[in-house]
Amino acid sequence: MQNRLTINDIARLSGVGKSTVSRVLNNEGNVSPQTRERVLQVIEQQHFSPSKSARAMRGFSDKIVAIIVSRLDSPSENQAVRAMLPLFYQQGYDPIVLESQFSAERVKEHLQVLKQRNIDGVVLFGFTGLSAQMLTPWQDKLVMLARDIPGLSSVCYDDAGAVHLLMQKLLAQNLREIGFIGVSPQDTTTGQRRSEAYQAFCQEQGLTAHMALGELTYQSGFELIPQLLKSNVQAVICASDTIAIGAQKYLQQQQITGVQVCGIGNNPLLRFLFPESLSVELGYGEGGEAAAKQLLAQLNDSAPLQQRIIPGKLSA
Numbered sequence: 641m642q643n644r645l646t647i648n649d650i651a652r653l654s655g656v657g658k659s660t661v662s663r664v665l666n667n668e669g670n671v672s673p674q675t676r677e678r679v680l681q682v683i684e685q686q687h688f689s690p691s692k693s694a695r696a697m698r699g700f701s702d703k704i705v706a707i708i709v710s711r712l713d714s715p716s717e718n719q720a721v722r723a724m725l726p727l728f729y730q731q732g733y734d735p736i737v738l739e740s741q742f743s744a745e746r747v748k749e750h751l752q753v754l755k756q757r758n759i760d761g762v763v764l765f766g767f768t769g770l771s772a773q774m775l776t777p778w779q780d781k782l783v784m785l786a787r788d789i790p791g792l793s794s795v796c797y798d799d800a801g802a803v804h805l806l807m808q809k810l811l812a813q814n815l816r817e818i819g820f821i822g823v824s825p826q827d828t829t830t831g832q833r834r835s836e837a838y839q840a841f842c843q844e845q846g847l848t849a850h851m852a853l854g855e856l857t858y859q860s861g862f863e864l865i866p867q868l869l870k871s872n873v874q875a876v877i878c879a880s881d882t883i884a885i886g887a888q889k890y891l892q893q894q895q896i897t898g899v900q901v902c903g904i905g906n907n908p909l910l911r912f913l914f915p916e917s918l919s920v921e922l923g924y925g926e927g928g929e930a931a932a933k934q935l936l937a938q939l940n941d942s943a944p945l946q947q948r949i950i951p952g953k954l955s956a
């Protein structure tokens with residue numbers, strides 16, 4: 641676990657002054673080789689890493705924000721992170737990126753370390769299983785993306801609205817046999833909200849629902865679309881563009897034409913590989929920007945907490 645030692649402790653343990661420790665950390669001259677060696681030995685023994693204030697003494701930024709993504713390889717999260725970075729840089733904050741892999745336990749560990757390091761603020765890509773109890777102590781310095789929890793600032797995507805846009809577009813094209821590839825309802829947003837929106841729309845319009853559930857992967861789209869093809873679907877809505885890429889790959893491999901594949905997310909790779917697909921721009925970039933602005937407003941101006949939903953739109 642991380643230590644809480646300060647430069648003063650290192651100075652005391654090394655038998656030197658604070659400024660000497662600072663000179664060693666800065667790799668400046670004016671310190672004898674023996675003293676330098678002694679200080680470095682203590683630093684190593686104590687697993688010391690300079691605190692924010694010590695970093696500031698060394699000329700680094702004193703302002704740090706952490707971005708906790710769920711998956712480093714998620715295209716949607718990458719878009720959001722890319723949009724928030726320039727805003728943090730402009731305001732003199734150094735961002736650091738951590739990964740949760742959808743583990744609440746891992747988020748808890750990250751937050752403990754961030755607290756010890758006295759980090760200024762956090763953007764957290766939320767997910768099902770995170771508790772308000774764990775996050776409320778951070779409420780003034782945290783913004784959650786993609787999930788909302790009462791009492792916290794959040795920026796969310798319009799999950800049900802995206803499914804509606806696609807269903808309406810398909811109906812307008814006279815397509816009524818519409819399948820859906822989703823993910824587990826244990827995932828409240830991409831899973832439950834998108835699947836429920838599909839089922840509700842089918843019910844309202846008197847359509848038969850054809851559903852298959854998998855994971856947030858290309859493989860799921862590839863493996864699940866054959867089930868829906870057995871029901872002679874004319875179109876398939878996938879809960880994400882990543883899933884849609886897998887579904888399209890299957891159709892391409894089997895040389896099946898005439899099935900309209902739709903995704904959610906407006907992923908450039910789907911557009912490039914399969915330009916005939918339909919997708920909804922959920923606003924990942926806009927979401928990342930909004931989350932960064934909200935966090936900066938909370939940190940710099942004590943702005944009130946805010947919950948926001950980014951509207952989606954059919955991609956051109």
Ligand SMILES: O=P(O)(O)OC[C@H]1O[C@H](O[C@H]2O[C@H](CO)[C@@H](O)[C@H](O)[C@H]2O)[C@H](O)[C@@H](O)[C@@H]1O
Pocket residue numbers: 710713714715716717765766767768785786787797827828829830831856879880881882883904905922
């Ligand atoms: O394939 P991707 O580009 O990664 O997109 C899949 C979905 O990723 C995001 O949802 C997932 O992560 C969220 C945290 O960022 C989490 O709240 C959600 O439960 C996960 O399903 C993104 O929010 C979705 O729009 C993407 O469809």
